[in-house]
Amino acid sequence: MAEATPVLFAGKGEKLANHSAHVVIMKSGKLTAVTVMPDYEGPIQPFALISVVPGDVTADRLTTLKREFVDRVDTVSAPRFAEFWEMDPCESGKAEQEWERDLTASDSGAFLGVLKTDPTKKVAKELLLDVDAQQKEGEYQLDVLSSWEELSKWLGAKGFQAPAGAQEALQPYLAAGQKILVANVDSNRIELVGGDRAQLSPVRFWTEQPYDTVPARLGIPSSPGKQELFLYVLAPDSRYQVTNYPTKFAPTNLTVDFKVKERMGEFYAGLHDLFLEKNPGTFLAEFVWDSRGCGQPCAGDALLPHELLSLGGDAFDAKLPEADVRPDPGPPSDEEQQAFEATLAGKSAKEKAEAKKAWEEERRELAARRALLERHQYVLTRLHYRYGKEELPKDPALGASSGAIEGGVALPEGKEGAASTDVKSAERNRFQTRYNSLHPNIKVVECENPEPYRWGKAPRTYRGLRKIWVAEDLTRKNRTQIDPTEVVLTSVAELGLGAKGAEPASVETPADAEEKKESACGCRTVGGGAGGFGAIGAAGAGLLAWLRRRRAR
Structure with a gap:
């Protein structure tokens, strides 16, 4: 079986390839909004994009979005590089972190900058944000068809040929009552990202039918070889997992060499390949966080109201009664x-x-905005899979996981700057994939009672670029330039990195529940108790990290 993503391409006889797809699945009650953003490689000339949608999707439930909305979800949830500086031992107090600032809405009486009746009154950040969904007139002309015969006629009228195997790929979806989404792509309007590679605009649809299985195998005929599938689930109360494939938490909070900083994509691509070599057929859970947050540190702002509305929130709100959308503000x-x-x-x-x-x-507008912000709170889960031939025998199915989890948020401690890599139960979801680099204090200590080994944000005197680097655009990265065995300084025995340690945590699936009692966080260690790569120690990493850090400086 070849590999796939949820789209395939039809052209005029040339080989058209799809390397990756980002799929954002947003849920509210019985409604689901799905946004699919594929890439494309092939001649820069007209072609057609083909996908499948639930049977209740009609043209009025389709729209095209700006690429930036999916890019923002990707950036917020991507594996990240974090730097920690040792605070001056002669300064008092605890080390401050870059993310320790309050961005919550707290103002009780204004919006849009100032009250019209009181121009001197300031307002909180969230109440100034754009709350309008945004769409885009993209490079597509979209149609919804009901059969292979209709598709063949549609393609023939435009001079396109379906790729070999397309009819067989579509058959099981049509038999299940789904429809064909087809888009005529204007090649003059697509966004090139290098050579004959392009990133297509996202297409969004919404459905009232259950949507828990991603039709990833549909794209078999347009597969170039290896492919990557990024799944992002935004659900009000739960984190999500893939239920019919093994799902494990990504190794996180590892200390790495400073050279990883500006080459996070290459590093993570190599680490992911190493992970899949040891864990074939396994999805990675890379991020689980409240949508009001963005990790620690953040590569950008948390998802904004207009972004959540554009990804599907507007369709959800359209189904609400007016009293919910614009509630009575009550007496002052x-x-x-x-x-x-x-x-x-x-x-x-x-x-x-x-x-x-x-x-x-x-006051009415303020009440409406507060209600909007309150109801559009989600848990963002990021799932990632890279696969080749025979590694996707069935479409990935998604299911909610019980219990919140935490991992990748513990701070470096002690002389070695080791940070806990545990993944454990928590009161709220806070899991991120983070790789740490340490900057020890190199000043001469000239005080009587120094307090060493407090790790935090960069000192005021630091003049370097304060950008947070993340692993992105992975399908175009060189996967062998950065060898994880040379730059990962924390022991990860399961991946053959460093000294012997514990094995990684795995998100429990319904099949697992039949074999063992589910833990409080819905996760398990391959060899036993709860934990993440987090049960892995950091022994032996400190000295090597220290020496490499000094050389890098």
Whole structure:
């Protein structure tokens, strides 16, 4: 069996290839919005994109989005490189971290910058954000068809040929009552990313039918060899896992050589290949976090309201009653009433009436925005799989996992700067794939009671680039330039990196539950108790990390 993603291409006889697909699956009750963003390699001339959608999807449930919305989900959840500096031992207090700042909405009386009735009153960040869904007139002309015969006629009219094996690939989906989504692609409007490689715009649809299986095998006829599938699930209450393939947490909180910093993509590609060599047929869980957050450190802002609405939130809101979308703000508090009345001093009766009307409208708008922010809170799960021939015998099925988990967030400690790599149960989801580099203090200590080995953000005197580097665009990275065995300084015995340690955690599937009692976090260690790569120690890494860090400086 060849490998695949959820799309295939039809051209005029040339070989057209799809290397990767990013699929964002957003859930709310019985509604699901699905956004698919594939890449493309082939001649820069017109071609067709073919996918499948649930049977209730019609043209009015389809739209094209800006690429940046899916790119933002990718960046927020991607494996990241983190730097920690040893705080000056002669300074007092605990080390501060780059992410220790409050970005929550706390203002109770305004939006859009200032109150019309009180221009001096400031507002919280979230209340200034764009809350309108955005669509794009992309490079597609979209149609929904019901049969192979309709597709053949559609392709023939445009001079396109379906790739060999397309009819066989589509047959099981059509038999299950799904429809064919076909897009005529204007090659003059696609975004080139190098040579004859292009990144196509995302296509979004929404459905009221259950959507828990990704039709990844559909793309068999357009496979170039190895392919990568990135699945992002945004669900209100639960993290997600692949239920019909093994799913393991990515190795996280490992200390790595400084050279990894600007080459995170190459490093992670090599590490992923090593992981799959030891764990064939296994999906990686790389990120699980509340959508109001973005990890520690963040490579950018958390997902913004207009991004969540564009990815599907607007379709969910369209199904809500007006009372939920624009709730009654209720009576003002005594403090609010007094503050408003103070603004009326010296105004005429007409001006007072206008001010009151504006104030009441502002209160209604503020209540609507707060309700919107409250209902669009999700758990973002990122799942990743790279595969070749015979490594995707069935479409991946998704299911919710019980219990929140935490991993990749512990801070470096002690002289060696070792950080816990455990994945464990937690009150809220906070799992990220992070690789750490340490900057020891090199100043002469000239105080009587030094406090060494406190690791935190860069000192004020640091003049380097403060960008957070992440692993992205993996299908175009050289996968052999950075050897993980040379740059990973923490012991990971399961991958043959360093000294002997424990094995990685695995997300439990329904099949596993029949064999063993599910742990509180829904995860297990291959060889026994709960934990992640996290049960792996960092012994022996410190000295080597220290020496390499000094040479890098």
